[in-house]
Amino acid sequence: MMSVETVGVLGLVCLFVMLAMRFSVALSMIIVGFFGTLLATQQKMLALGLPAERAASQGWKTALSNLSGETFEAASNYNLLVIPLFILMGNLAGVSGMSNGLFRAAYAFLGHLRGGLASATIAGCAGFAALSGSSLAAAVTMGRVALPEMRRFRYDDGLATGAVAAGGTLGFLIPPSGGMIIYAILTEQSIGQLFMAGIIPGILLSLLFIGVISLQVWRRPGLGPAGARSDLAEKRRALIGAAPITTVIGLTIAGMYTGFFTPVEASAFGAVLTFAIALAERKLSWRKMHLVALQTMSATSTIFLILIGAFVFIPFMSLTEIPTRMVEFLTALPIGSLGILAVVILVYIFLGTFLEGIAMLVLTLPVVMPIAAALGWDLVWFGIVVVIVLEMGMISPPVGINVFIVKSIAPDVPMLRIFAGIWPFWFAMILMLVLLIVFPQIALFLPQTMF
Amino acid sequence: MARTATSRPPAAETAPGPGFFDRWLVRIALATGGTVLTVMTLLCVVNVLIMRKLLAAPIVGAEDALILLLVTFVALSIPFGARTGAHIEIEVVSEMLPRRIALGQQLVARLAGGAFLALMAWQLAEAGSQAARFGEVTQQLELSYEPFYYLLALCFGLFAAIQIADAWRMMRTGAADMLSLEEE
Amino acid sequence: EQLTIASFLPGPHHLHTRMLGWFGEELEKQSGGELSIQLFPGGQLGAGPVQQYKRALEGVADMTLGVSAYTPTVFPKTMLAILPGSSNTAVESTGRLWDAYEAHLADEYDEVKLIALMTVAGNVISSTRDLSTLDAFAGAKLVPYAAMTQPILESLGAVPVQMPITDVYTGLSTGTIDAAYTSYSNITPPWNFWDVTPYFVENVPVQFAVLFLVMNKERYQSLSDEQRALIDSLSGRVLSMKGAESFDLADTLSKQQMADNPDKMKNSQVVRITDDERARVIARSQDGLQAIFAAYRAKGIADAEAVYQALNP
Ligand code: NA
Ligand code: NA
Numbered sequence: 001m002m003s004v005e006t007v008g009v010l011g012l013v014c015l016f017v018m019l020a021m022r023f024s025v026a027l028s029m030i031i032v033g034f035f036g037t038l039l040a041t042q043q044k045m046l047a048l049g050l051p052a053e054r055a056a057s058q059g060w061k062t063a064l065s066n067l068s069g070e071t072f073e074a075a076s077n078y079n080l081l082v083i084p085l086f087i088l089m090g091n092l093a094g095v096s097g098m099s100n101g102l103f104r105a106a107y108a109f110l111g112h113l114r115g116g117l118a119s120a121t122i123a124g125c126a127g128f129a130a131l132s133g134s135s136l137a138a139a140v141t142m143g144r145v146a147l148p149e150m151r152r153f154r155y156d157d158g159l160a161t162g163a164v165a166a167g168g169t170l171g172f173l174i175p176p177s178g179g180m181i182i183y184a185i186l187t188e189q190s191i192g193q194l195f196m197a198g199i200i201p202g203i204l205l206s207l208l209f210i211g212v213i214s215l216q217v218w219r220r221p222g223l224g225p226a227g228a229r230s231d232l233a234e235k236r237r238a239l240i241g242a243a244p245i246t247t248v249i250g251l252t253i254a255g256m257y258t259g260f261f262t263p264v265e266a267s268a269f270g271a272v273l274t275f276a277i278a279l280a281e282r283k284l285s286w287r288k289m290h291l292v293a294l295q296t297m298s299a300t301s302t303i304f305l306i307l308i309g310a311f312v313f314i315p316f317m318s319l320t321e322i323p324t325r326m327v328e329f330l331t332a333l334p335i336g337s338l339g340i341l342a343v344v345i346l347v348y349i350f351l352g353t354f355l356e357g358i359a360m361l362v363l364t365l366p367v368v369m370p371i372a373a374a375l376g377w378d379l380v381w382f383g384i385v386v387v388i389v390l391e392m393g394m395i396s397p398p399v400g401i402n403v404f405i406v407k408s409i410a411p412d413v414p415m416l417r418i419f420a421g422i423w424p425f426w427f428a429m430i431l432m433l434v435l436l437i438v439f440p441q442i443a444l445f446l447p448q449t450m451f
Numbered sequence: 452m453a454r455t456a457t458s459r460p461p462a463a464e465t466a467p468g469p470g471f472f473d474r475w476l477v478r479i480a481l482a483t484g485g486t487v488l489t490v491m492t493l494l495c496v497v498n499v500l501i502m503r504k505l506l507a508a509p510i511v512g513a514e515d516a517l518i519l520l521l522v523t524f525v526a527l528s529i530p531f532g533a534r535t536g537a538h539i540e541i542e543v544v545s546e547m548l549p550r551r552i553a554l555g556q557q558l559v560a561r562l563a564g565g566a567f568l569a570l571m572a573w574q575l576a577e578a579g580s581q582a583a584r585f586g587e588v589t590q591q592l593e594l595s596y597e598p599f600y601y602l603l604a605l606c607f608g609l610f611a612a613i614q615i616a617d618a619w620r621m622m623r624t625g626a627a628d629m630l631s632l633e634e635e
Numbered sequence: 636e637q638l639t640i641a642s643f644l645p646g647p648h649h650l651h652t653r654m655l656g657w658f659g660e661e662l663e664k665q666s667g668g669e670l671s672i673q674l675f676p677g678g679q680l681g682a683g684p685v686q687q688y689k690r691a692l693e694g695v696a697d698m699t700l701g702v703s704a705y706t707p708t709v710f711p712k713t714m715l716a717i718l719p720g721s722s723n724t725a726v727e728s729t730g731r732l733w734d735a736y737e738a739h740l741a742d743e744y745d746e747v748k749l750i751a752l753m754t755v756a757g758n759v760i761s762s763t764r765d766l767s768t769l770d771a772f773a774g775a776k777l778v779p780y781a782a783m784t785q786p787i788l789e790s791l792g793a794v795p796v797q798m799p800i801t802d803v804y805t806g807l808s809t810g811t812i813d814a815a816y817t818s819y820s821n822i823t824p825p826w827n828f829w830d831v832t833p834y835f836v837e838n839v840p841v842q843f844a845v846l847f848l849v850m851n852k853e854r855y856q857s858l859s860d861e862q863r864a865l866i867d868s869l870s871g872r873v874l875s876m877k878g879a880e881s882f883d884l885a886d887t888l889s890k891q892q893m894a895d896n897p898d899k900m901k902n903s904q905v906v907r908i909t910d911d912e913r914a915r916v917i918a919r920s921q922d923g924l925q926a927i928f929a930a931y932r933a934k935g936i937a938d939a940e941a942v943y944q945a946l947n948p
Binding site: 018019020021022023024025026027030031034064065067068069071072075076077078080081084085088261264265267268269271272290291293294295296297298299300301302304305306354355356358359398399 | 480485
Binding site for chain 3: 062066070073074077318
């Protein structure tokens with residue numbers, strides 16, 4: 001007979017082995033969750049003195065019931081409607097080229113400054129982030145527009161690729177955000193409140209990124225030469241070009257802030273409006289619409305399968321009582337709440353070097369959540385902290401998904417060079433974290449004043 | 452959101468076009484998933500903006516319908532995502548291994564994954580047959596979840612088949628080509 | 636032995652601390668430490684309230700706490716306790732539920748061991764307009780406490796709107812809805828309806844929600860005779876009344892908070908339906924009630940009206 005804790009540790013070891021063997025993250029969680037539940041239930045029954053046969057049959061019954069039940073529960077959650085709908089909105093904006101307008105507008109106003117193209121890239125990313133829940137999509141779409149432009153003006157490759165990779169991560173922090181939706185569902189927080197909490201930190205982090213760029217070109221002007229100055233007519237044209245997309249952003253965010261829309265309603269409204277604008281501007285072909293539908297299915301499948309994984313895995317973790325033990329262990333350490341927060345953040349930064357953001361979120365939350373709750377951290381604020389740390393992981397070596405995306409757009413830039421261009425942005429994120437910890441209101445002000 | 456699973460840069464984009472099976476998968480995905488996505492989006496907007504906010508006459512059971520549409524869309528998406536490489540994998544370790552061993556590892560992952568997914572499909576069907584006994588219906592119109600369990604079962608079965616087919620392809624060609632959803 | 640309880644409610648919910656706290660303590664004390672409970676709150680053993688009944692049947696947990704309305708086809712007769720009638724508090728309604736249990740409801744729980752069955756009361760309407768007369772209901776977009784009472788709202792001339800309680804606060808503040816059935820505990824923190832609601836309407840015909848705590852039957856059978864007898868003595872009406880009292884206490888505490896915080900209530904006004912108006916509302920509701928009974932008959936439940944009468948003597 002084993003203790004449930006032993007079963008839990010065994011399960012975690014199996015999980016890591018399977019991940020290393022390239023089982024998909026979701027499937028690893030489902031499989032370990034299933035067999036773990038089976039074993040933990042069985043051991044629990046044996047401990048009660050039940051005959052082995054009955055213990056085993058109850059183990060199977062529980063595990064099988066969870067396998068189908070949790071799958072259905074994840075797929076039939078009304079609040080999760082926001083996932084396909086926001087993905088649809090972002091894909092429509094991306095495929096129809098509406099995002100170019102954002103970059104051109106930022107370019108018109110910043111392009112003539114030293115490093116201005118890189119700053120315009122950040123601004124464009126921030127704007128696109130408000131339409132798309134994914135940091136990948138933001139990096140790809142803005143990268144395709146901004147990178148060729150920066151190379152034309154002989155920007156340093158490191159600065160150029162770094163700006164795109166880092167700017168892309170804003171997709172996760174500025175609402176809508178796939179990561180926040182998953183966090184909200186797994187921690188039973190309000191999706192709308194988390195979205196609102198991400199707005200000010202998102203804008204601040206964009207400004208920090210721009211500050212980091214300015215600092216670099218101030219010290220070494222050769223990194224980012226000034227581009228052409230746009231005249232008034234060009235500026236006006238650029239502004240008009242960006243108007244439709246900013247309208248969509250403004251309406252959906254204001255709608256959620258004032259409470260006119262729930263997140264689900266905002267996502268449907270945003271998707272339909274984006275579609276209507278793209279259609280009116282004749283930027284959608286039949287082929288592009290097909291592509292949008294298929295991309296939406298593919299991304300929906302990513303998120304939902306991993307959510308199913310988390311839903312099957314969480315009951316197993318609860319049964320093993322490992323989260324409870326972790327809380328007991330950490331809260332007994334003489335380092336205080338801030339010390340524990342530091343430990344949690346360091347662990348996340350470490351995991352982020354090689355794990356993918358959403359995967360990391362679902363893998364860690366079952367253990368980290370009880371800790372946050374036990375220490376009385378505001379779960380909305382903590383969500384924003386977690387999202388920023390996940391973003392750091394997206395651009396940190398060896399596995400930085402945004403870096404790979406940038407590499408695929410600029411294949412001739414060596415990987416090392418991209419990572420070298422990244423670290424200033426990475427420190428901007430650290431600074432952002434410190435600000436958030438010192439001034440939690442940065443995240444909490446909007447959700448507390450919204451309806 | 453996370454659009455592609457492979458953290459490896461999609462360098463080999465000159466791969467041959469999709470095969471017979473993939474072409475049909477795309478067609479079916481478009482016809483079914485595209486339709487469901489459209490209906491779902493429109494119903495959500497119409498119910499909220501027009502019926503509820505403007506006319507103060509919400510459609511009875513709209514939430515029920517949206518939930519069932521969501522289940523359908525998710526079910527259809529999952530096997531499709533299996534072909535586009537949508538399911539996140541962690542490649543750090545396998546990239547450090549010799550090619551043959553890494554390939555063998557992936558082969559094991561696909562075969563074992565396929566086998567487990569088949570079990571999952573069976574259990575979803577089993578749960579469907581029990582749905583009535585457990586009172587699993589939508590809350591307003593009391594529509595049974597049973598057929599939607601069967602649909603999930605079917606789609607997970609397809610997912611299992613795709614994993615096995617991927618393993619087969621890997622054994623023959625030494626690589627697992629995914630369906631690319633890039634523009635052009 | 637430890638009995639696991641799966642609950643979808645958040646960890647510190649008063650049902651956990653008061654009702655289940657009492658249950659666990661008594662079990663442990665009276666069994667000499669042989670029996671105890673282990674609570675898994677917040678959906679730890681499985682997400683959401685919908686599958687709670689199933690989880691008890693399949694033994695995912697030894698006991699599960701759930702809401703009848705999430706599996707309406709399993710508990711149609713129990714759900715008749717949701718309808719407004721002669722009860723005004725959770726304690727009254729729960730008592731009547733148990734008075735009628737043996738004769739009318741027991742067969743709905745054949746597959747499980749019923750541990751507790753209790754109601755929570757939706758006894759105050761949070762509203763952006765004064766709903767203290769029957770006529771004021773006409774055209775009001777009103778969120779019922781339970782979806783099954785929609786025909787009653789329709790018979791009053793109101794427009795029933797379905798909305799999760801989590802969206803009601805927003806709905807009221809933005810005018811998406813005009814009013815919602817709530818309990819007093821929604822007015823004060825953590826819900827804070829007092830921040831956005833101009834009117835709280837009292838003395839309304841009360842709507843209820845029914846909660847159940849059920850145990851896996853095989854697990855129950857696996858216990859010794861003494862242990863079963865102990866569970867029997869601590870469960871049923873006794874434990875259910877603890878739950879109902881806990882809900883009523885939450886209301887009382889909230890009323891106290893409303894009285895103690897006049898600054899919080901400065902934008903809100905408590906209005907009361909007079910007994911005469913209330914009688915008119917109830918009279919007008921009869922069409923809706925009959926429509927509900929007719930729907931029951933169509934589903935093959937002929938004695939719905941009789942059960943309702945038994946629940947509202
Ligand atoms: Na975003
Ligand atoms: Na990383």
